[in-house]
Amino acid sequence: MPVTKMDGAQFLVVFSMCGFKEEPVQMSKVSQQNTTAETNGVSVIFTQANTSGLQQVPQLVPVSPGGGGKATPPSKQGKKNSALDRSSDEYRQRRERNNMAVKKSRLKSxxxxxxxxxxxxxxxxxxxxxxxxxKLLTKELSVLKDLxxxxxxxxxxNVQPVGTESTSTNPDGAGQ
Amino acid sequence: MPVTKMDGAQFLVVFSMCGFKEEPVQMSKVSQQNTTAETNGVSVIFTQANTSGLQQVPQLVPVSPGGGGKATPPSKQGKKNSALDRSSDEYRQRRERNNMAVKKSRLKSxxxxxxxxxxxxxxxxxxxxxxxxxKLLTKELSVLKDLxxxxxxxxxxNVQPVGTESTSTNPDGAGQ
DNA sequence: TAGAATTGCGCAATGG
DNA sequence: GCCATTGCGCAATTCT
Structure with missing residues (x-):
């Protein structure tokens, strides 16, 4: 089955089969603008958010459901946070790599x-x-036993009554 | 395979096998919106955004890009739209049901x-x-044959005249 | 600690 | 229209 898309939509799909690692050559760029639509979506959202008057608040998103204490921890913009910043390149690259890994894993599965x-x-x-x-062996065995x-x-x-020929019937059920 | 598309959609598929340096054909446009993930991402974002305290206006999601005839068509809030309105009850119920179905299906799988x-x-x-x-039958057969x-x-x-018999030795090629 | 691999989950497209 | 499948991305975890 195919895939689908929507009207007028333009679709771009990049399959990077080989290098899982560095491959995404410059995905950075790609994603920058798009690639995964999400980025796209995100950007859109962000834009809107900003438009709403919200500044960079959207930076760290509280992804975890229950109440992940991870997101929106203190308030530092250290390296640590950059990983959570959905707009950061690091985040994007990380996601991109994971997406690849997921695909790979599912394919393997x-x-x-x-x-x-x-x-x-x-x-x-x-x-x-x-x-x-x-079946064959059993039959063979049966014949031999009869004999x-x-x-x-x-x-x-030690032989003699040759002419008698006892019963050739197979008295015992050699078969199993 | 992978992707898909729909009406009027323009599809670009780039397979970057290893050493290809494809150029992101106008990704800019490409990502307008779409694809599953994107849409997905978008929705997710919305949710999370809200969580973050951002009050979004998730109403009608721009699922289809600019020309999308389906989504955001005219501008009526008919039943049709309610299905696309991410904030509508109908949408939510639909999603809920699908999520259940998905779980069920995966469990089954x-x-x-x-x-x-x-x-x-x-x-x-x-x-x-x-x-x-x-193995057993073979051994049994072997013993009998030796005998x-x-x-x-x-x-x-010693025996012979008996009717016709003697010839029956070696019933058959024990082979398989 | 970093990065790949898995896994559960929800969304959307599509099949039936 | 509805449920079942399937591909996909995200994030949490687990494995290395």
């Missing part, structure tokens, strides 16, 4: 699930093969 | 994956059982 399904099929086939072999019974006297009496 | 893994184990055990049985060979003369020398 799907692959594994698929492999497992395949494994099931392999095992099923193997099972059928084994069952067939068992034995048929000529049992040859072994016990 | 996980359950299935787990069942598959279990299936693999069952099959493995079954396989071992079968292999063991084959036959050991007394082969009984069949060939």
């Amino acid at each position: 799907k692959q594994k699930a698929q492999d497992t399904l395949q494994r099931v099929n392999q095992l099923k086939e193997e099972n059928e093969r084994l069952e067939a072999k068992i 034995f019974l048929e000529h049992a006297h040859n072994f016990t009496d | 996980k359950q299935k994956a787990q069942d598959t893994l279990q299936r693999v184990n069952q099959l493995k055990e079954e396989n071992e059982r079968l292999e063991a049985k084959i 036959f060979l050991e007394h082969a003369h009984n069949f060939t020398d």
